Amino acid sequence: MDQNELKKMAGRKAAEFVHDDMILGLGTGSTVRYMVEAVAERVKNESLHITGVATSRRTRDQAEKLGIHMKSVDEVPYIDVTIDGADEIDKNFQGIKGGGAAHTMEKIVATASNQNIWIVDESKIVDQLGRFPLPTEVIPYGSTKVFQRLADEGLHPRFRLNEDGTRVTTHSKNYVIDLHMKQIQHPHLLQDWLIRQVGIVEQGLFLDLVNKVVVGTQDGPKVLDAHR
Numbered sequence: 001m002d003q004n005e006l007k008k009m010a011g012r013k014a015a016e017f018v019h020d021d022m023i024l025g026l027g028t029g030s031t032v033r034y035m036v037e038a039v040a041e042r043v044k045n046e047s048l049h050i051t052g053v054a055t056s057r058r059t060r061d062q063a064e065k066l067g068i069h070m071k072s073v074d075e076v077p078y079i080d081v082t083i084d085g086a087d088e089i090d091k092n093f094q095g096i097k098g099g100g101a102a103h104t105m106e107k108i109v110a111t112a113s114n115q116n117i118w119i120v121d122e123s124k125i126v127d128q129l130g131r132f133p134l135p136t137e138v139i140p141y142g143s144t145k146v147f148q149r150l151a152d153e154g155l156h157p158r159f160r161l162n163e164d165g166t167r168v169t170t171h172s173k174n175y176v177i178d179l180h181m182k183q184i185q186h187p188h189l190l191q192d193w194l195i196r197q198v199g200i201v202e203q204g205l206f207l208d209l210v211n212k213v214v215v216g217t218q219d220g221p222k223v224l225d226a227h228r
């Protein structure tokens with residue numbers, strides 16, 4: 001099976017964790033697209049009452065088109081479960097997200113959720129975080145100063161660019177600076193340093209957040225429990 005089939009497997013398996021009357025956070029990315037399709041099928045076939053909360057315009061548009069009732073994160077009192085993709089997950093269930101530049105909205109929804117489930121293909125499970133460049137979201141004003149500070153700290157920053165060479169901007173019109181560190185030895189220390197830097201809105205380390213990981217593997221879907 002190729003990577004897309006493994007993503008589909010994980011996305012469809014995770015849709016089984018959805019119940020009637022849930023407020024459901026919907027993440028962002030190609031794996032999430034499969035999950036949203038599967039949830040929409042269940043909503044239709046089983047007449048489930050689900051309220052979706054999206055982490056990006058892309059996901060909200062897809063879910064609405066497929067008939068899932070949507071609200072914004074500010075309109076719901078809490079979220080029961082959020083199902084989202086990830087770019088890397090280590091053996092301690094710590095992760096990197098933000099490959100789709102939606103990590104700030106994803107973290108807002110994740111931290112408003114009682115449970116978080118991640119859906120990945122098996123290539124995302126790693127021994128150590130950091131091979132995937134760590135995304136940060138940075139306010140454009142003064143972003144060259146932030147960039148310089150990240151470079152001085154030895155974090156190998158690069159502005160994320162579109163194909164035409166312009167800078168990628170997030171939903172909130174901020175820039176994305178990716179940190180090409182190759183390995184992250186101390187994720188909590190790095191997170192603590194990054195969130196203290198003025199101009200950085202959010203960064204893509206998602207630590208101590210996930211409860212379950214659904215992995216698409218060549219041997220079928222595997223559900224890993226983080227016991228938190």
Ligand SMILES: O=C(CO)[C@H](O)[C@H](O)COP(=O)(O)O
Pocket residue numbers: 007027028029030031032084085086087096097098099100101102103106
């Ligand atoms: O964090 C994300 C978007 O900001 C995605 O969840 C992550 O990039 C995984 O995407 P995909 O399922 O397409 O591999």
